[in-house]
Amino acid sequence: AIQLTQSPSSLSASIGDRVSFSCRASQAISSALAWYQQKPGKPPKLLIYDASRLAGGVPSRFSGSGFGTEFTLTISGLQPEDLATYYCQQFNSYPPLTFGGGTQVDIK
């Protein structure tokens, strides 16, 4: 199974900051990566798919990049409502579909 490693596991940033975090795949997965946002007590929400395509209704401050084994999710101008845990998921080789361990974003 393809393993996804997210870093950092948590970060703290101020409103308005540009924040980025990483997802590394154990083998090349082309652009077959998605990002989800999960707020406490809620189901995940799809943000990005195919590494850089924005899902419907997602604010343009979210962007994704990467190819192969290295991927990045960037929030350009952190907002209070962005407090959440962010997960990456690969869909290049399955089953199983796999998720990273998550990056928790706190607001300073």
Place this chain on the structure above:
Amino acid sequence: QVQLVQSGGGLVKPGGSLRLSCEASGFDFSDTWMNWVRQAPGKGLEWISYISSTGSTTQYADSVQGRFTVSRDNAKNSVFLQMNSLRADDTAVYYCAKDKGDYSVFDYWGQGALVTVSS
């Protein structure tokens, strides 16, 4: 609008069984693959199963293979997860999730159902 409404969670003893349901609306259910994803308390997400639009293809994570069975009733716009031989490490919130179709990602999720396996 797309909705996935889950039911069926609860407390069950080790070795017991439970069936989760997920009723869909707002999209062409009979043309959509569906998934189950779970999240143990305080932990990350784990994909556990998918089923094709017709039900002819199913797959499972190794952790549930042989114990869980996914099925669907397209006439009732519903997908099910039958969980047998439950163990303490199956304790989690279980989500049904709609497959986006052109990509194997999950564009809509149910509200989740808590399954607690404890004596």
